[in-house]
Amino acid sequence: KNTASGKSLNELPTKDEEEDKVGESSAAGKCESFPPESRRSASGSESTPLHSNKRSNTSNTSQGASTSLAQDADEESEQTAMSSLHSQIEEIDRRGKKLFKEKKYLDAAEVFSEALDLIDSKVPETQVDRYKSLNRQVVTLMNNRSAMYEKGGMPDLALHDCEGILEIDPAHAKARTRKLRILEGLNRHNEALVECCALQLKFMQDNRDKLRMGIPVTPPVPQSKIEDLMGVILPDQIDKTMKDIETKYGNQDRPLPSCHTILQLLQSFTGYNSWMAKAAKDGSLDALTSTIDKTQDDAKKVELLLKRGRRYAFHRKFELCKNDFETAYALVEKGGNDLKKTMDTDTYARVLEWTGTCRHLRYDLEGAITCYEACSDADPTNAAILVKRAGVKMDSGKLEEAMKLFDTALSLDPTAVDALLHRANLRMLQQKPAEAKSDLERCLELRPDHVFARLRLATISMALEDLPGATKALDEAERIDPQSSDVHSYRGELYFAQGQFIEARAEFDRAIECDAGNPTPYVNAALAVMNTPTGNGGPPDIPEAIRFLEKAINVDPQFHNAYVHLGQLKLSMATDLSTAREVIALYDKGLDYCRTADELKDIVSMRILTVAQVDAASSLKMDTLNMQ
DSSP: OOOTTOOOOBOOOOTTOTTSOOOBOTTTTTOOOOOGGGGSOTTSSSSOSSSOOOOOTTOTTTTTTTSOHHHHTTTSOHHHHHHHHHHHHHHHHHHHHHHHHTTOHHHHHHHHHHHHHHHHHHSOGGGGGGGTTHHHHHHHHHHHHHHHHHHTTOHHHHHHHHHHHHHHOTTOHHHHHHHHHHHHHTTOHHHHHHHHHHHHHHHHHHTHHHHHHTOOOOOSSOHHHHHHHHHHHHHHHHHHHHHHHHHHHTTSOOOOOOHHHHHHHHHTSTTHHHHHHHHHHSOOHHHHHHHHHHOOOHHHHHHHHHHHHHHHHHTTOHHHHHHHHHHHHHHHHHHHHHHHHHSOHHHHHHHHHHHHHHHHHTTOHHHHHHHHHHHHHHSTTOHHHHHHHHHHHHHTTOHHHHHHHHHHHHHHOTTOHHHHHHHHHHHHHTTOHHHHHHHHHHHHHHOTTOHHHHHHHHHHHHHTTOHHHHHHHHHHHHHHOTTOHHHHHHHHHHHHHTTOHHHHHHHHHHHHHHOTTOSHHHHHHHHHHHTSOBGGGBOOOHHHHHHHHHHHHHHOTTOHHHHHHHHHHHHHHOSSHHHHHHHHHHHHHHHHTOOSHHHHHHHHHHHHHHHHHHHHHHHTTOSOSOOO
């Protein structure tokens, strides 16, 4: 005989376990009181949209449905009333299961709805808390109806029931697994990823001790499932983010990169020292400004703007430098051929070259190539301009066109070290390290003191696992420029690759001392910290690693790699979901500075996963992602 606590109804097997023995409800003993609306049919009414669940007064199962338990209690004990209700539910449930075995899935769904309607009619909303024992029956009935809807080809109704179950019992594995499967079938991949994360988080919570001790346990969702979903979600999200960035900037100038990044580009060309010497002789900024203000002749003003822009670059005031070159270029374009005829040819070519460089730095690739091509027309034998044009083509993803420009530059000047250096970069993008190494070796034959070439050679040697070759290249680079931040950062990376983390950290610290504006050694130092245990074999100093990464972003907001690592560390340290959401905001900040799909790919990927994890934790009513 049933007691007032009620006998558990059996759940129907899931799609993957139809042949297995039917088990007890997974929700038993786990639920609190439930809202009546979550027990209604998936259509939102008290009946399914297929057939009415209302029965006539002659129906045995629903006779007296309008009479509440509270009223029944006047005539019989509450225990007897509950026992009667459970008996009625079980009789309806048996009919539903019989229809299931006959593969009459939608008819079975209607019968399960009948049982749920009976509960709604017998238990007023105001008295729900008194009858918590019915939660198990409600969850089981909704789960069985959801299974019938899924098998009957009505995924939206099945999904609605899954959501109703999870409102009552967020940990209900069958409902969440079915929800995941249905969402995938509906191509709602982002939501499916949330369900994957929810299953994983619940698994980690339930098995934290085993996981901590290294005891093997099988996760409910294979990693391949998450990877498959990300494979669908990520490309679309990258495209959307790129469009958002383009919409945001429109015709506006994008910000210049950091001073360190600009200098790296400028110093990679052999003409750097030459124009720096000219800038030093062009006069002070105050003197140039005074002369510009007094000059009425446009040709003369263009020449003076070129000189002042160069002088600003000399003082590393690159924003002001960019403004002068753009102003000079605008004057030339406005003056047309008449103005160009009165100008010195070299002045015109250098205005085009500098304007192209500034546009390239701002990632205005079309504007940059327009200036560089016009510069090539004005200065056709200048191999360096062809190299800069090739650089724009590389950033545009037009690698074959870039290679033709490098080849043309070297046909003009076989000793053009700029072409050899930058072509080596292209060959690395093409995954041709041997050919890149050949270009660099030729570059060093022509110019043995070329620090950038030796650093690139060290990188290639490391990629080829030639550690002695990498060490030799770095030794030579340090001999040429012992205060180079990049030299020490590269050497630290070499130590890091060999597992010598303490030595690596020392080199990264030295790199920061040499140039506090170089973001790379900050990120590398953070990684070294994360791989170095604290005293007595304790865990790494995560707060120190976070400080390094925050410093990297501070000195160069466009250093995308720092956002990825910082977000991962902060998420691992988050003690509540509000802190976890701050990581999402951090990724959004990083995306604001991205210019290409390659730059934003890692940040977008981490953002998608973080959003899914936070949403999953919220769905499970968890307060944190931290399982420690």
